[in-house]
Amino acid sequence: xxxxxxxxxxxxxxxTELLRCPSPSGYYREIAKVVEGYAKELGAxxxxxxxxCMVLSVKGKDSSKKLGLSAHxxxxxxxxxxxxxxxxxxxxxxxxxxxxxLDGEYCTVMTRSGKRYTGTxxxxxxxxxxxSDSATRPRDDGNMYVRLDEVVASADxxxxxxxESGDYIFIDxxxxxxxxxxxxxRFIDDKASVACFIxxxxxxxxxxxxxxxxxxxxxxxxxEVGHGAAYVPEGLASMLAVDMGCIGSDLNCTEHDVSICAKxxxxxxxxxxxxxxxxxxxxxxxxxxxxxxxxxxxxxxxxWTAGHDVPGALIGTGVHASHGMERTHFDGIKNTIALVSxxxxx
Numbered sequence: 001x002x003x004x005x006x007x008x009x010x011x012x013x014x015x016t017e018l019l020r021c022p023s024p025s026g027y028y029r030e031i032a033k034v035v036e037g038y039a040k041e042l043g044a045x046x047x048x049x050x051x052x053c054m055v056l057s058v059k060g061k062d063s064s065k066k067l068g069l070s071a072h073x074x075x076x077x078x079x080x081x082x083x084x085x086x087x088x089x090x091x092x093x094x095x096x097x098x099x100x101x102l103d104g105e106y107c108t109v110m111t112r113s114g115k116r117y118t119g120t121x122x123x124x125x126x127x128x129x130x131x132s133d134s135a136t137r138p139r140d141d142g143n144m145y146v147r148l149d150e151v152v153a154s155a156d157x158x159x160x161x162x163x164e165s166g167d168y169i170f171i172d173x174x175x176x177x178x179x180x181x182x183x184x185x186r187f188i189d190d191k192a193s194v195a196c197f198i199x200x201x202x203x204x205x206x207x208x209x210x211x212x213x214x215x216x217x218x219x220x221x222x223x224e225v226g227h228g229a230a231y232v233p234e235g236l237a238s239m240l241a242v243d244m245g246c247i248g249s250d251l252n253c254t255e256h257d258v259s260i261c262a263k264x265x266x267x268x269x270x271x272x273x274x275x276x277x278x279x280x281x282x283x284x285x286x287x288x289x290x291x292x293x294x295x296x297x298x299x300x301x302x303x304w305t306a307g308h309d310v311p312g313a314l315i316g317t318g319v320h321a322s323h324g325m326e327r328t329h330f331d332g333i334k335n336t337i338a339l340v341s342x343x344x345x346x
Contacts, residue, residue: 001284002209002341004334007199011333012177014038015195019185022108022170024077024094028052028221031073035194035219042201044217054219055233056197058204060211060344067215067344068232068239068310070299071193072223075186076323078121078169080109081141083159087152088145089119091169095224100139101324106172107146111162118149119169174325181330182255188319188326189244194219196242196317196337203337204346212345213237220299229299230306238273239312240343241300242336244319244326245291252289253318256331258339259289261314264296266304270311277313280342286335289318315339 004011023031035054039046044056054073077094084090089109093099102121109117124143125131137143146169152158175185183192197217203209216236220228223243232239245259253259260277261269281288300312317332 001338002203002207002346004199004203004337007203008330010202011195011199011330012183014198015183015192016175016177018073018191018195019173019175019187023073023075023221024168024170025074025222025224026094027168028073035073035198038198038201042198042205044201049231051231052221053228053231056201056217056219058201058211058215058217060213060215062212063214065213065237066235067211067213068218068236069197069215069340070218070220070229070232070239070241071197071243072190072220072228072299073194074221074224074228075191076224077171078107080163080165080167080169082165083155083163084145085155087154087158088147089158090145091141093141096323097171098324099141099144102171103139103144108170108172109146109148109163110168110170112164112167113162115162117161117163119146122147182327183329183333184325184327186326188328189322190223190316192244192317192319192328192333193242193336196333196340200337200340209346215344223299223302226297227302229303232303232308232310236310238270239300239303239310240273240340241298241312241314242340243298243314243316244322245289245316245332246293246296246322247318247320251291253291254289254332255318255320255327255329257287257289257318258332258335259291259316259318261293261296262290264293264298264301264314266297266301269300269313273311273313277315277339277343281339284338284342286338287331288335288339
């Protein structure tokens with residue numbers, strides 16, 4: 001089995017770069033350039049679909065069949081819904097960020113011309129010295145706004161900056177790597193998995209390793225809004241989605257495990273492929289957990305809804321506090337990369 005531990009620093013370097021590159025669902029140009037750079041460096045063929053998804057293709061020992069991997073580079077975010085008379089911004093969610101966790105968070109507004117302005121998400125009762133309901137007012141998109149860090153007092157002032165409805169709002173990820181091996185950041189879901197793919201390619205190049213069969217890595221950019229893998233490359237024998245593993249309630253997974261999902265909110269995953277993954281994890285002494293994710297959907301669900309006749313399964317490192325201030329550990333990352341490599345027959 002491959003030795004992932006020696007690539008710990010490399011992994012954290014890659015994932016930090018990815019996390020600091022804004023890519024809310026549908027905004028993919030910047031992150032695609034970063035991924036393309038790694039693909040060229042590590043010997044994978046790269047192409048961008050018309051929709052903006054990335055496909056990294058790698059030749060294996062046997063081309064009689066092709067395996068698939070998927071992860072998503074898109075994140076949660078927001079978009080300007082309207083400009084208020086006092087120059088503040090109302091917003092709409094992109095995907096499903098937990099809005100109470102955004103109260104007080106820094107952000108960046110990007111105009112269609114590419115200009116960027118900083119700001120802060122706030123409650124409409126932001127001060128305990130002024131508003132009696134500052135602690136109790138709901139934190140939702142009807143009771144929150146974005147305060148721009150510009151001298152503006154009206155909607156016209158804002159429009160003069162080039163800001164309009166429909167402009168993206170990037171949420172500051174606050175990425176931190178601790179000495180104890182934790183990765184803390186927004187959007188670990190699912191840039192942690194994209195970094196797993198890149199790290200695996202690095203290991204393969206450095207060690208001269210090949211997979212048993214050809215494989216495609218599909219990196220989608222609309223997963224958080226439900227249709228990321230509606231397109232998949234042709235000729236796949238199976239598809240393994242690598243996303244986040246859930247932690248909490250009656251679930252078994254921790255931040256140190258690779259989670260294998262048997263069923264999510266859309267139903268069960270392929271029985272044979274899921275069983276194969278469980279057996280591979282068990283036989284190779286990986287720290288793993290098998291769980292049910294009650295409020296979850298993945299690119300496999302999008303693939304099946306679109307009508308693709310491809311078996312699919314789902315794994316991922318355990319992530320705490322998903323869609324909020326997320327955290328995982330290199331142990332979980334290490335086990336995830338190892339299980340992906342076993343799926344590919346490396």
